Amino acid sequence: MSHTSLSRFTAVTPLRATVAAWRGAGDRVVLVPTMGALHAGHLTLMARAKALGERVVASIFVNPTQFGPTEDFSQYPRDTEADLRLLAEAGVDAAYLPEVSEMYPAHFSTRIEVGGVTEGLCGAYRPGHFSGVATVVTKLLNQVQPDLALFGEKDFQQLLVIRRAVRDLDLPVEIQGVPTLREADGLALSSRNRYLDAEARARAPRLHAVLSDIAAGLADGAEAGPLLKQGRAELAAAGFDPVQYLEVRDAETLAPMERATRPARVLAAAYLGRTRLIDNVPVG
Template sequence: MSDTSLIRFEAVAPLRAQVAAWRAAGERVVLVPTMGALHAGHLALVARARELGRRTVASIFVNPTQFGPTEDFSRYPRDTETDLALLAEAGADAAYLPDVATMYPPGFSTRVEVDEVSQGLCGAFRPGHFSGVATVVTKLLNQVQPDIALFGEKDYQQLLVIRRAVRDLDLPVEIQGVPTLREADGLALSSRNRYLSPEERRAAPRLHAVLASIARGLAAGAEAGLLLAEGRAELEAAGFGPVQYLEVRDAETLAPVERADRPVRILAAAYLGRTRLIDNLAAVTP
């Protein structure tokens, strides 16, 4: 049975005091950063956090600096009370809900930029996005001061950006990725899935199906170029458009590759109606 007691924090000082008390008692603290609109994928992160540490903190903050001027910041789903109830039921110990003024006080002028892994893919279509991600995550890690922080692998490029920032800045925290949770038909769980119309929801699993088909082709020794061209055509025929990218990349550096002769990741971003969906899949080396 889950412990339904959940401590709510909105300011840094009391949160840090509580985390310090837990750590002084020898309890490992795990952070699950979220933007709210929680679904089963987020709750899987909380479940994993409880396996890894004695105490679990989940943050909820819709970060304005990672949204572009034409993106969905204003309509991004928000339901704080439902999120808190879900976190309590899942057994989280604390919820951190900073406001914009706490994260970006007047005169705030510092940003974290991560080169290389932030280039291309989502970085090419969302200028400034990964700087916003790296900045807010660095702040969250500094504010909460956890032993471990968990991030879903659905946002794979984001995971690599965060790992690089933590490594380069010598932050004393372990970053772990957690495999993507999917619906029965393969669609990766996402807060933005609720934007899909019924017809779009029926088409959406084609994204994962195309990635899986490419993975099978790479495992059989096929070249990436032909597989990607066929996959893009299949997505467009299913109603996706524009297909922003469909790529095979090195799993550690995100450098383009032609064959799966090393650990690689197949990554995609495409619109279905007004909804931007992203997904990725590891490919098995032949």
């Protein structure tokens, strides 16, 4: 069934009232949290949300607490009107666009720290990042009160951090990951891809190619060490500098793995010029 046009909310109270009415009518409500700068990858999340529930809420909030002091918060791409057009075209029911003062009112002093899955990988290079993510996502889930929330698998460590926070805090919401959408040449869609110049954009698909080669080797029973060493060399040759990490981890706990005896992921973060790219692929 189709619904009326996109509703916009900037405050929690009217949004909650609307969601409560939907749920009271028996509608399943799906939340897709975003930081805006929407692209086709986000739109696959919206389409998946529409397939899984009667009502879809998309949030747009560039969260200051998950950016480090040297990171690109002020430069992070923002185009709210274009984002709202895309959400309306995608059939989203409500857009939630809180101001920073709505999310973090004066004297806000609570942070959520998740252990275990935050350690290593991006956690090692972005101190405080996952605390910012866990805090804002917990707030969004509490504010919107959806039945289900969707997150892209491109930020795989983030997905596991959110799953852990939801489980540990008994939040009454289901978390689902959605596979990464890619360009035809394999590059994972990302709002930060717009920072790549033509030469860097031509080199960027090597990241996915290297991850896929390592995953194939692991699926054939090879050990991780030699595959990762060769992968690092290939990324360096393609101009990735620095390669922050290239690792094989357990797909549920993120514990390091030498052989893919359980579901595993190959994960990487590396710079092309000034642009930090992350990606991951499942093994098998």
